[in-house]
Amino acid sequence: MVDITPRSLSTFQLQLRRFAQNRLAMISVALLALIAASCFFGPFAFPFTGEDADFDFIGAPIDLASPHPFGTDDFGRDLLLRVLEGGRISLAIGFLGAITAGFIGVLYGAVAGYAGGRTDRLMMRMVEILYGFPYVILVILLSLLFGGGNVALFAAIVFTLWLTPAVIVRAQAQSLSKREFVEAARAGGMTPWQIVLEHIVPNCASVVIVYGSLLVPEVILSESFLSFLGIGIKEPQASWGNLIQTGTAAMDTDLRLLLLPGILLALVLFCLNFIADGLRDAFDPNDR
Amino acid sequence: MKMQPWTILALSLALGLAAPAFADDTLDRGVGSEWSSLDPQVNFDAAAGWIQSDAYEGLVTYDGTGKVIPGAAEKWDITPDGLTYTFHLRAGLKWSNGDPLVGQDFVNGVYRTLNPDTASEKGYYFYSVIQVKGAKEISDGTSKDIATLGVTAPDPQTVVMQLLAPAPNMLELMGAFQVAPLHSPSFDKYGAAVFIDPAHVVSNGAYIIQEVVPQSHVLLARNPNYWDAANVKIPFVRYLVTEDVSTELKRYQAGEIDITYDIPLNQIEALKKSIPEEVKISPSTEVIYYSFNLTHEALKNIDLRRALSLAIDRETLEGKIVKGEAIPDYSYAGGFDADYKGPQIAEATMTQAAREALAKDLYAKAGYGPDNPLKLNIVSTVSEDATRRAQGVALMWKKVLGVVAVNEPMERKAWLDAFYAGGWDVFSDDLVGDFAGPETFLSYQRPSAEPGYNWVKPEYDAAMDVAAKIADLPARYEALAKAEKILLDDYIFAPISIVPNRHLVKPTVHGWAASAAGYNNSQFLTLD
Numbered sequence: 158m159v160d161i162t163p164r165s166l167s168t169f170q171l172q173l174r175r176f177a178q179n180r181l182a183m184i185s186v187a188l189l190a191l192i193a194a195s196c197f198f199g200p201f202a203f204p205f206t207g208e209d210a211d212f213d214f215i216g217a218p219i220d221l222a223s224p225h226p227f228g229t230d231d232f233g234r235d236l237l238l239r240v241l242e243g244g245r246i247s248l249a250i251g252f253l254g255a256i257t258a259g260f261i262g263v264l265y266g267a268v269a270g271y272a273g274g275r276t277d278r279l280m281m282r283m284v285e286i287l288y289g290f291p292y293v294i295l296v297i298l299l300s301l302l303f304g305g306g307n308v309a310l311f312a313a314i315v316f317t318l319w320l321t322p323a324v325i326v327r328a329q330a331q332s333l334s335k336r337e338f339v340e341a342a343r344a345g346g347m348t349p350w351q352i353v354l355e356h357i358v359p360n361c362a363s364v365v366i367v368y369g370s371l372l373v374p375e376v377i378l379s380e381s382f383l384s385f386l387g388i389g390i391k392e393p394q395a396s397w398g399n400l401i402q403t404g405t406a407a408m409d410t411d412l413r414l415l416l417l418p419g420i421l422l423a424l425v426l427f428c429l430n431f432i433a434d435g436l437r438d439a440f441d442p443n444d445r
Numbered sequence: 446m447k448m449q450p451w452t453i454l455a456l457s458l459a460l461g462l463a464a465p466a467f468a469d470d471t472l473d474r475g476v477g478s479e480w481s482s483l484d485p486q487v488n489f490d491a492a493a494g495w496i497q498s499d500a501y502e503g504l505v506t507y508d509g510t511g512k513v514i515p516g517a518a519e520k521w522d523i524t525p526d527g528l529t530y531t532f533h534l535r536a537g538l539k540w541s542n543g544d545p546l547v548g549q550d551f552v553n554g555v556y557r558t559l560n561p562d563t564a565s566e567k568g569y570y571f572y573s574v575i576q577v578k579g580a581k582e583i584s585d586g587t588s589k590d591i592a593t594l595g596v597t598a599p600d601p602q603t604v605v606m607q608l609l610a611p612a613p614n615m616l617e618l619m620g621a622f623q624v625a626p627l628h629s630p631s632f633d634k635y636g637a638a639v640f641i642d643p644a645h646v647v648s649n650g651a652y653i654i655q656e657v658v659p660q661s662h663v664l665l666a667r668n669p670n671y672w673d674a675a676n677v678k679i680p681f682v683r684y685l686v687t688e689d690v691s692t693e694l695k696r697y698q699a700g701e702i703d704i705t706y707d708i709p710l711n712q713i714e715a716l717k718k719s720i721p722e723e724v725k726i727s728p729s730t731e732v733i734y735y736s737f738n739l740t741h742e743a744l745k746n747i748d749l750r751r752a753l754s755l756a757i758d759r760e761t762l763e764g765k766i767v768k769g770e771a772i773p774d775y776s777y778a779g780g781f782d783a784d785y786k787g788p789q790i791a792e793a794t795m796t797q798a799a800r801e802a803l804a805k806d807l808y809a810k811a812g813y814g815p816d817n818p819l820k821l822n823i824v825s826t827v828s829e830d831a832t833r834r835a836q837g838v839a840l841m842w843k844k845v846l847g848v849v850a851v852n853e854p855m856e857r858k859a860w861l862d863a864f865y866a867g868g869w870d871v872f873s874d875d876l877v878g879d880f881a882g883p884e885t886f887l888s889y890q891r892p893s894a895e896p897g898y899n900w901v902k903p904e905y906d907a908a909m910d911v912a913a914k915i916a917d918l919p920a921r922y923e924a925l926a927k928a929e930k931i932l933l934d935d936y937i938f939a940p941i942s943i944v945p946n947r948h949l950v951k952p953t954v955h956g957w958a959a960s961a962a963g964y965n966n967s968q969f970l971t972l973d
Contacts, residue, residue, distance in 0.1 A: 210840035212758065215765045231711075231833070232766055232840055392836055392852055393843075406691060406829070410711045 172363075175439040182435025185428035192425055196244035207239040208393045219413065230414060231407065240418045243395035248425070250311060250396075251377035258315045258376070259369045262322030267357045269323070270330025271349065281327065284320050292317055293386075300388055310389050314379050322368055329361045363440035370433035374426045381422060397422045470680040471664075472954070472972050475687035475697075475706035477828065478857030479660055484640045485625035486558040487565045490857075491731075491877040491963065492706065496663055496684050499652040499967050501625035502671075504532045504551060504604060505616055509969055511881070511960025513620045517546065517649065517672075518604070527611030527916045532604040539670040540628050541653045548598030550626035550649075555596045557627050559583040563637075569894035574885060575612040576913060611916035617880035617962075625649075651677045651968035660686055665967070678971040688856070690829050697949050703972065704957070704965075705949040710769045710830055713947070722952060726770055727959035729946040730781055730878035732886060733771070735823070735838065736938040738870050739899045743811075743819060747936055752807035753871075754939035755792055755800040756845040757838055763942050766837040769830045771942040777890070778883035778929050780943050781961060785883045785922045788930045790940065801845050808846045819848045824863050825873030827854040834941065835873050865897055874938065881961040883925050884912075890932055898937060905931045 166174070176182060200207070210233040217228045227237035269280040296313040303309030333339060334357065342352050377397070383389035384398025392399060397418045404415030480493035485501050488494065498506070506516035518532035538546035559568045559580055572580035578595025582588040595607035608615070618624075628647040631639050639645050641657045648654065651673070652665035665682040668674060685702060687693035690709045696702045708716060708724065716724050737744045737753070744750060759773035774780060779787035792800050813819045821842075825835040832854045839850035850871070855863055864872055878885035889896055893906045908931055912924035933940075950957045953973040957965055 208840075208843065210837075210844055212761050212765070212841075212844070215761075232837060234840075392832075393839060406709075407711055410715065 172439045176435050179435040179438060181431050185431040185435070189425065189428040189432070192244065192421065192428075193248055196241050196248055199241040200238055200245070203235065203238050205235065205238070207234055207242040207395055210234050216411065227417060228413060230403065236414065236417060239395045240397075240400060240421060243397045243400050243418060244421060244425075246307075246390055246394065247377050247380055247397040247422070250307075250314065250380045251373045254311060254314045254318065254376035254380075255369055255372040257311075258318040259322050259365060259372060261315070262319040263326050263358060263361060263365055264353075265319070266323040266326030266328075267330045267353050267361065270327040271334045271353050271357050273331065273334065277327070277331075281324070284323055287317075288320055293388075296383060297388060307390065307394075310380065310383060313383075314376055318372060318376060318379070322365065322372070325364060325368055326361050329364055330357045333357050333360050367433060367437045367440055370429060370436055374429040374433075377422070377425065377429075469972070472679045472682045472704070472967055472970065473702045474682065474684050474704045474967070475693050475702050476684045477686075477706040478688050478826065479686045480663070480684075481858045481861055482640075483654070483657065483663070484565075484637055486554060486563055486627065487567075487637075489566050490861075495964070495966075496654075496665070497625065498650070498964055499665055499682060500648045500650045500654055502650045503619055503624040503626075504534075505620045506966065507620045507960070507962055507964040509956065509958030509960060509965045511962045511964070513616045516620070517551075517626070521616075527613070528608045530606045530608075530615065532606070534602045534604065535672055536602070538649070538672055540647045540649050541668045541670050542628075542631075542647045543670055544628065544630070544647070545601070546626060546649050547601035548604040549601070550628065551604045551624070552591065552594065552596050552598050553629050554625050554627040555580075556583065556591045556594055557632075559594070561586045569888065569891070569896070570618060570879075573891050573894040574618060574879075574888040575615050576609040578607040578609055610910075610913040612884075612913075613916065613918050613921065614880055614882050614884055617882070618885070620880075620962075620964075651966065652682055655681075662686060671968075673968070677968045679967055682967040688827065694949070697951075700951075703951045703954050707828070707830075708947040708949055710767060710833065713768070713770065716949070720949075723949050725948045725950050725957065725959060726945050728772075728781075728961050729944060729963055730881050730885070730961045731875055731944045731946075732774060732777060732780075732878070733834065733873070733875045733941040733944055734774075734777065734938040735941060736872040736874045736898060737936075738867065738872070739937060740867060741870055744870065746811050748807040749811040749813070749819070750936040750939075752804040752811065752846060753842060753848070754790065754936050755804035755807070756848075757841050757939055757941065758797050758801075759941060760797070762834065762837045762841065767830050767833050767942075769944060769947065771830075771944040774940045774942045776929065777932060777938075777940050778886035778925070781878060781881040781886075782883060782922075784919070785925070787883055787922075787926045788933055790933050790936075804845055808848075813846075813848075815847050819846070821848060821850040821870040823850055823852045823871045823873055824860060824869040825852060825854050826857050826860045828857075830944070831873055838941075875944070877963070879962070883922065883929065887925055887928055887932070900935070900937050902931065902935065 211229060212233050214225055214229045215233040216231050217223065217225055219228050225235045230236050230239065269277045295317060299313040299316060300309040303312060339352060339356055342356055380389055380396060381398030381401065384396045385402045389398055390396035400418035401415060404418060407414050476492040476495065480496060481490045482488040483493060483496065485497055488497055502516045504516055504518040505513050508514050517534055517538060519535045521530055521532045523530055534548060540546050555571060557563050558565050559571055560583065568584040571577040572584055579588065579593040583594055597605050599605060626649055631645055631647045635642060635645050643654050643656055646654050651668055651671050653668045654663060655666040656664035663684045667677050667680050671677065687706050690707045693702065693705050694709050694712060697705050737750045739745060763771045763773050775789040775793035776787050779785060792803065823835045823839060825831040832852060835852040839852055842848035842850050863869060876886055876889055887909060888894065891906055891909055892900050892902055905928060908928035912921055912928055915921040915924055946963050954970055956970040
């Protein structure tokens with residue numbers, strides 16, 4: 158008989174292999190990497206920035222031979238460049254926001270779940286209170302507090318989005334804390350903090366990665382949504398949200414202004430969702 | 446059975462319903478942003494002025510073409526020296542609750558506008574645009590006695606206004622929404638809140654306020670006690686808040702609105718082709734100018750202000766970026782009355798390239814450069830043309846001078862509050878003149894009228910005082926032009942453009958006319 162497992166694989170390697178077999182997810186990874194790379198490095202290829210207006214070309218149409226291949230917006234700013242620069246902001250806020258929110262949520266949930274008892278109840282009630290707070294009002298309050306701008310927006314997004322990972326991880330941590338290896342660790346003299354960081358958190362990793370990958374599009378959407386409402390990224394700085402907003406205003410006359418940022422945003426969101434889907438399948442094959 | 450509007454009203458009140466007026470009975474008009482105030486002695490806002498013109502009638506009023514016609518006053522006499530106006534009220538005038546309307550009510554209205562306790566911003570109409578005897582003293586609190594005011598009611602049918610200086614445009618001002626009578630019993634009882642309280646508000650215009658829903662609409666119903674009620678054809682008028690012009694257009698196309706507040710800028714061309722009859726664009730008395738905050742250290746420098754003004758390419762801005770058919774403007778009060786030959790900013794005759802070169806020199810002279818750019822915020826309203834204009838100006842400043850300017854769009858009310866609070870470097874300002882003449886604009890800028898610009902210029906006040914004493918219009922205009930020169934030479938603002946009135950009017954609305962003052966009182970309109 159032929160041995161079909163030539164060498165033993167770790168769980169993580171198995172998971173990676175399963176993920177690599179998901180064709181849709183792999184295409185998404187490649188596409189996302191491409192979009193991210195062009196957003197972050199593409200603008201360097203232009204001799205001007207997205208905040209420089211060219212008043213000789215106002216509302217120029219798509220013309221691949223001109224200095225503005227995808228035309229300009231109503232102010233004479235290069236559309237392609239603005240979309241790329243907007244993507245830079247949106248993606249950066251998306252990934253950083255998801256990582257920060259995930260980090261806070263995981264720690265909070267792990268501590269609450271492991272500690273249990275009164276601490277747990279107190280911490281989770283607080284989460285529920287924050288859950289109950291109207292999101293948009295909270296964002297407006299925070300941006301007043303921080304005086305508007307990107308930092309306020311980032312804080313507001315993180316502030317509201319760490320709650321769900323906290324709840325998920327807390328449930329996981331609660332069941333983990335009753336497992337034998339945790340009791341063994343406790344008996345071995347590890348401090349609660351050590352147990353949380355070395356046993357609870359790593360064992361929640363798969364849930365966190367899956368949820369985190371869903372968090373990224375959520376943050377990007379929040380950013381776009383808030384910028385669309387005018388309380389996010391402010392002109393002249395571009396983000397996909399405010400580009401789409403200006404695009405919608407001109408939708409009836411010049412669809413181009415809406416389509417370019419809109420399609421990119423949709424593509425990124427699709428990619429991230431497919432990746433999240435692939436990751437979930439890879440980490441938890443029973444769930445298929 | 447055909448129900449009278451009043452039956453409907455009574456029924457709806459009985460049933461506790463709000464405004465179930467049938468669509469055909471109601472004229473729906475857009476007012477843009479929400480009214481900042483419905484208090485007739487406080488409101489300063491032109492759009493809210495339309496509501497006010499329907500609800501309150503001054504001594505005289507405007508017809509749709511901008512002509513002054515008799516209002517509450519049937520006729521008036523002017524003394525040859527132009528200093529005393531005697532208005533004779535119509536017989537049997539009544540308030541909407543049936544109380545008789547007397548001359549003293551108009552006196553009380555003026556007094557309340559001037560009274561510092563009212564905190565009204567438009568007292569300057571009575572001591573600056575026209576100089577009513579005793580108005581200044583009441584406004585600055587040195588006199589509390591209504592008897593010292595030069596507006597008196599010797600008998601219930603007469604209102605006499607005594608001026609300190611002749612004012613050829615006096616009647617045009619009286620026709621605007623500035624001079625409403627005050628129903629003292631209801632005001633004394635309920636305070637200023639009465640003006641937005643449909644249950645208690647008492648008015649004397651063709652319509653009464655029936656419903657006020659913040660951020661939504663004001664519903665007006667025909668006033669049965671109005672002297673000309675028989676000729677008021679439309680039973681209900683609803684003024685709808687239409688903050689977003691694109692949404693407004695969609696509502697217009699869906700038939701929810703009969704007269705729009707504005708037209709989306711990028712739709713004008715298309716609409717002119719598809720519904721040319723309904724697009725009404727005509728010159729207005731609204732001038733757009735960017736005021737510089739003179740309390741800020743950097744902007745105290747006149748070179749810098751001049752550089753900022755010159756760096757704006759007004760033709761490109763209005764023609765290619767805002768695209769709202771506004772006329773680029775290099776003066777402040779000119780361009781409304783053809784008889785007024787006012788000055789322009791000194792560089793108006795230069796080419797834009799020369800202006801920009803000069804702007805760069807002045808900017809460098811003021812001590813700024815690429816390593817040390819000037820940082821500014823531009824506070825504007827959220828309306829489409831205002832934000833586009835502000836963003837366009839910011840981009841021009843960036844391109845020509847390297848200034849880092851950020852546009853902060855605000856809701857109209859917040860924008861007005863922000864002006865007086867002073868948290869702005871550059872204020873996207875606009876002034877809607879009360880009549881199509883230079884004086885309404887120039888008086889507003891008088892430092893003594895405290896318009897909030899912190900501009901100290903006794904010479905300007907003196908020049909305006911000289912003009913104010915001249916009764917002959919051509920000579921008066923010459924003196925006003927001299928004053929405007931002083932104003933423009935200080936570059937306390939950058940004049941940008943004169944914007945037109947832009948409305949879409951349904952073909953079912955008849956009687957709509959174009960005038961610079963922009964009043965189209967609903968009582969003169971009919972609806973199919």
